[in-house]
Amino acid sequence: MSTDLGPTPPAATDGGRRRGAAPAVTRLLVDSVRSNTRQYGMLFALGLIVLLFQIWTGGDLLLPRNVSNLVLQNSYILILAIGMMIVIISGHIDLSVGSLTALVGAVAAVLMVEHHLSWPLAVVVTLLIGAAAGALQGFFIAYVGIPSFIVTLAGMLLFRGLTEIFLRGQTLGPFPEGLQKVANGFLPEVGPVTNYHNLTLLLGIGVIALVVNQEVRNRGRQAEFDLAPLPKNLFVLKLVALVAAITAATLLLASYKGAPVVLLVLAVLLVCFGYVMRNVVVGRHVYAIGGNLPAAKLSGVKDRKVTFAVFLNMGMLAALAGLVFAARFNAASPKAGINFELEAIAAAFIGGASMSGGVGTVLGAVIGGLVLGVLNNGMNLVGIGTDWQQVIKGLALLAAVGFDVWNKRRAGA
Amino acid sequence: MTGEAPAPGGAPEGDAPGDLVLDMRSIGKAFPGVKALSGVNLRVGRGEVHALCGENGAGKSTLMKVLSGVHPYGSYEGEIRYEGEECRFRDIRASERRGIVIIHQELALVPQLSIAENIFLGHESARRGVIAWPETLRRAAGLLRRVGLDEHPRTRVADIGVSKQQLVEIAKALAKDVGLLILDEPTAALNDEDSAQLLELIRELKSQGITSIIISHKLNEIARVADSVTILRDGRTVETLDLGAPETTEERIIRGMVGRSLDNRFPDRTPRTTPPAPAPALEIRDWTVGHPVDHQRKVVDGVSLRVERGEIVGIAGLMGAGRTELAMSVFGRSYGRYLSGTVLRDGTETRTRTVPEAVEAGIAYVTEDRKHYGLNLQDSVTRNISLASLPRLARRGVVDSHRERVLAEGFRRTMKIRARNVLEQVGRLSGGNQQKVVLAKWILAGPEVLILDEPTRGVDVGAKYEIYTVIDRLAAEGRAVLMISSELPELLGMCDRVYTMAAGRVTGESSRAEADQELLMRYMTHDTAVPAPRHPAPHEGLPDEH
Numbered sequence: 001m002s003t004d005l006g007p008t009p010p011a012a013t014d015g016g017r018r019r020g021a022a023p024a025v026t027r028l029l030v031d032s033v034r035s036n037t038r039q040y041g042m043l044f045a046l047g048l049i050v051l052l053f054q055i056w057t058g059g060d061l062l063l064p065r066n067v068s069n070l071v072l073q074n075s076y077i078l079i080l081a082i083g084m085m086i087v088i089i090s091g092h093i094d095l096s097v098g099s100l101t102a103l104v105g106a107v108a109a110v111l112m113v114e115h116h117l118s119w120p121l122a123v124v125v126t127l128l129i130g131a132a133a134g135a136l137q138g139f140f141i142a143y144v145g146i147p148s149f150i151v152t153l154a155g156m157l158l159f160r161g162l163t164e165i166f167l168r169g170q171t172l173g174p175f176p177e178g179l180q181k182v183a184n185g186f187l188p189e190v191g192p193v194t195n196y197h198n199l200t201l202l203l204g205i206g207v208i209a210l211v212v213n214q215e216v217r218n219r220g221r222q223a224e225f226d227l228a229p230l231p232k233n234l235f236v237l238k239l240v241a242l243v244a245a246i247t248a249a250t251l252l253l254a255s256y257k258g259a260p261v262v263l264l265v266l267a268v269l270l271v272c273f274g275y276v277m278r279n280v281v282v283g284r285h286v287y288a289i290g291g292n293l294p295a296a297k298l299s300g301v302k303d304r305k306v307t308f309a310v311f312l313n314m315g316m317l318a319a320l321a322g323l324v325f326a327a328r329f330n331a332a333s334p335k336a337g338i339n340f341e342l343e344a345i346a347a348a349f350i351g352g353a354s355m356s357g358g359v360g361t362v363l364g365a366v367i368g369g370l371v372l373g374v375l376n377n378g379m380n381l382v383g384i385g386t387d388w389q390q391v392i393k394g395l396a397l398l399a400a401v402g403f404d405v406w407n408k409r410r411a412g413a
Numbered sequence: 414m415t416g417e418a419p420a421p422g423g424a425p426e427g428d429a430p431g432d433l434v435l436d437m438r439s440i441g442k443a444f445p446g447v448k449a450l451s452g453v454n455l456r457v458g459r460g461e462v463h464a465l466c467g468e469n470g471a472g473k474s475t476l477m478k479v480l481s482g483v484h485p486y487g488s489y490e491g492e493i494r495y496e497g498e499e500c501r502f503r504d505i506r507a508s509e510r511r512g513i514v515i516i517h518q519e520l521a522l523v524p525q526l527s528i529a530e531n532i533f534l535g536h537e538s539a540r541r542g543v544i545a546w547p548e549t550l551r552r553a554a555g556l557l558r559r560v561g562l563d564e565h566p567r568t569r570v571a572d573i574g575v576s577k578q579q580l581v582e583i584a585k586a587l588a589k590d591v592g593l594l595i596l597d598e599p600t601a602a603l604n605d606e607d608s609a610q611l612l613e614l615i616r617e618l619k620s621q622g623i624t625s626i627i628i629s630h631k632l633n634e635i636a637r638v639a640d641s642v643t644i645l646r647d648g649r650t651v652e653t654l655d656l657g658a659p660e661t662t663e664e665r666i667i668r669g670m671v672g673r674s675l676d677n678r679f680p681d682r683t684p685r686t687t688p689p690a691p692a693p694a695l696e697i698r699d700w701t702v703g704h705p706v707d708h709q710r711k712v713v714d715g716v717s718l719r720v721e722r723g724e725i726v727g728i729a730g731l732m733g734a735g736r737t738e739l740a741m742s743v744f745g746r747s748y749g750r751y752l753s754g755t756v757l758r759d760g761t762e763t764r765t766r767t768v769p770e771a772v773e774a775g776i777a778y779v780t781e782d783r784k785h786y787g788l789n790l791q792d793s794v795t796r797n798i799s800l801a802s803l804p805r806l807a808r809r810g811v812v813d814s815h816r817e818r819v820l821a822e823g824f825r826r827t828m829k830i831r832a833r834n835v836l837e838q839v840g841r842l843s844g845g846n847q848q849k850v851v852l853a854k855w856i857l858a859g860p861e862v863l864i865l866d867e868p869t870r871g872v873d874v875g876a877k878y879e880i881y882t883v884i885d886r887l888a889a890e891g892r893a894v895l896m897i898s899s900e901l902p903e904l905l906g907m908c909d910r911v912y913t914m915a916a917g918r919v920t921g922e923s924s925r926a927e928a929d930q931e932l933l934m935r936y937m938t939h940d941t942a943v944p945a946p947r948h949p950a951p952h953e954g955l956p957d958e959h
Binding site for chain 2: 280288295300
C-alpha cells in the first residue's frame, strides 16, 4: 500500500516556486490572528470584560473569594457548554439539557434522600440515567431521522414533566455531606502551613510545566511542515504571557481556600474532550459530519453511530451538571436548570461555534461560558438588575456572532 | 467548411435580418480565470425551433443565462437584440417581461404547492394582495389544456411525475405571454414516450407562433423537432446549420461539437508492466439502479464493464447518461435504489453495500462534485486528506497526528498542492488544488480500484497535467483506474479503453487504437447500443423522422 508517489512527477507548467524569504513578522502576526480571529477575539474580549469590571467594581471582581465563586457559579454551565459545543459541531442542537439537569437532580435526590442510597452509587446511577436519556434522543435523531431541534424540544418538555412528577412539585434535600464537598468544596490542604494553599500551588506548577512543554514541542514540530513557527522573541513573549496568566490564577485561588474540586473536574473534562475532538477518530468524525455530511458519508464515516454517541455524551454531561447543580444548592428543585440550555448554546456560539456545524473547539466553549459568567458576576457586583443583565447578555451574543459574520464576509470567504 | 474550427464568431451567412426574432452578437463572458464565451453569435428566426448543441462546458448554458438576464447587462460583452430592439436585462424578471422565458433542467417548481399556484408564482392574479382563486383556476385550466396536461389545477405538483411537471413549467411560461421559449435539456429526465410527447408540444407551440431554443445532446431529437442548429465549442460559435439542407449531416454536427484539437496535454502513458491477472481487478455485471424517488425509472440499466489491473478505462457520456450514478451506486450504494447486479473484485463477488464495505473491498470513488461530496471546506488540508483513512492512522482510536501530518506533507510536495502549509483551510485553495486534495485523500486510503469522476473538472491546464501524471502513476503501480470524463480529448489521451454510456446503458466500447472523438460522440448521442462502423460513413444523412 504505497502512499509514496515517488519522485516529483514532471510538471509541464509549474509556476509554483516557493516563496523565498520568511515573511515579515507583522504579516505573520496578522495572519495567525486572522486565521484564529474568533478564538483570539473572544480571549481578548474576555480580558477586556474582566478588566472593565475589575475597574468598575473597584477591584472586587478579582478578589480571591470572588474568583472561587465565579468558578463554582459557572461550573455547571461550563460542563453543559462543553457537551453543547460538540453537539453543535456535529451540526445539531440540544434544547433538552436544562430539563435533563433538573431531572437528574430530582432522581439523585429521591435516591439519596428518600431511599438512602450511598452517594457514590447514586452518582453512578444518575450518570447512567443521563446517558440513557441522551441515547434515547440520539436514537430518534440518528436512526429515525427526526431533526434534533424537534427531538430535544420534546425531551425538554418530557424531562421537565418527569422532574415535577418525581418531586411532586416539592423541593427535596438535603444532600449527603460527601457529595456537597465535591460540588461545593475545595481541594484538601497538605503539607506545611504557608500563606497559600499548598496543593493548589503544586497543581499550578504542574500545569505550567505541562503547558510550556507542550508549546515547545509543538513549535519544534512546526518547522517540519513549512508551518513558519512564531519568531523566537514572540514565542517567548507568548510563553511568558501564558505562564503569568496561570500563575496569577493559581495564586488567586491559593490565597483563598484553594482550587475548588469542580475546577479540577472541569479541567479534566476540558483536557479529555479537547484531546478527543482533536486526536481521536470519533472526534474527527464529528467535525466531518458537521462540516459536510455527504462528503463524510462518502468517506466511510458511520454518521449515525457518531451522531448517536454525541447525544449520549451530551446526556451524560447534562447529568453531571445536574448533580453539581443540585449538590451546590443542596436540594433538587422542579424549577432547576431553567434556561440552562440557552446559556450553554450561547456560550458555544460566543466561543466560536457555527450554526451550520463543523467548526468550534471545546476550549472555545469554555471561553464563551466564561465571558457570560464574568458578565453575570460583574453585573451582580455592581448591582445591575437581572432585567438589564438579560438585555446586555443578549446584546453580547449578537455582537460576538455579528462580528464573526462580518469578519468572514470581509475576508471574502 | 467542415470540422475545422472556423474563425471566432464565424456567423451564419445572413438571412434577411427582418425575420430574426433574436440576434445575439459577439457575446463574451468571463468568469474569474475562465473565458466561458467569446465572440458568440446566435441568430434565431421568427417561429423556428432552434437547437443549441455542444459538449458539456461548451458554453450553452452560459449563453442562455446571458440571454435571460441571469448574468445581467454589463457583466458580458456584446449585444442582444430581441424583436429588433437592443435589450439590457438586469435580471430574469426583466427578460420575462419581454417574453423570454427559460426552463431549466432542474425544474423551478415548488412541490408542495398546487399546479395553479406554481403556474402563477410571482405573477398571481390578485386583488389588493388577495388571491383571486376563481380566476386563477380558470386561467390555469386553460393553460393546462393548451399544453395537453389532463390534471386538475389544484393537484399538488409533488403528486405528478416529472414529465407532467415539465408541462407545468411550459404552462407557467405560457402564462407569462412567452414569445421566446428556452428549454435546457428538456428530455434529460424523461423516458422515450414522454420525450416524444414533449417534442410534439414544442412543434405545436411553434404553430402558435412561439419561437423556441432547445438545448439538447440528443441528435435524433434535434433532427425531429428543430429547424436549425447552432453548434458551440469551447465558448465559441462553430457554425449554424439549416437542418433542412442536404449538407447538414450528423457527421458534420458531431465534428463541429468535438473539433479536432488534440495537442500534447497528456503525459506519455507508461506502458503497462503489470502481468495479466487471471481476473479483472473490477468487474461490474448487469448493474441496474432505480431513481432514488421514482424507483421505476432505471437510471443505470444493465451495465457490465471490467477494468484490469494497471489499466485506465474511461467512461464517456453526456449529461444524464448515468455515469456518476453508476459509480456512486457501485461505491457503497451511495446513489439511488439498487435493483440488480454484482460487483467482482479480482474475480470474486464482493459486498459493497455500504461505503465502509466498498473501501474495505479496495475501491475508492473520487467525486465529481468536490465541494458537496468531497471536501470539508472548513477544515484543513491535513484533515481532509486523512478523513477516509483515520482508522488506519489510529491506534486504539487515537489518531497519530504526527504521522498524519507527515503523510499530508508528503502529498503536498509530490502532488504539488499549492497551499501555504498543510494546516491551511481547504476552502481557500484553488479548484485544481482542491481536486488534488480529494485525490490525495483516496490515494492515502490505499485502494486497488479508483473510480475517478471528472477528475479535472474546473481545473486549470497546468494542474490538469499534474493530475494526469498522478493518474498515470497510479496505473503504473498496478491499480485499476476507472475514469469518468466529459472531455473526450482527456479520455482519448489517458485511457486504454473507453466505454460510452447514454440513458443509463453502455452503448459502446472501444480500444485506444480505434477510438476517436467522432466515434465516441456517435455512441454518446444514441440511447441504444449502436452497431457502429469502425469508420463511420462520411455522409450519413440525419434521419428526418423517427
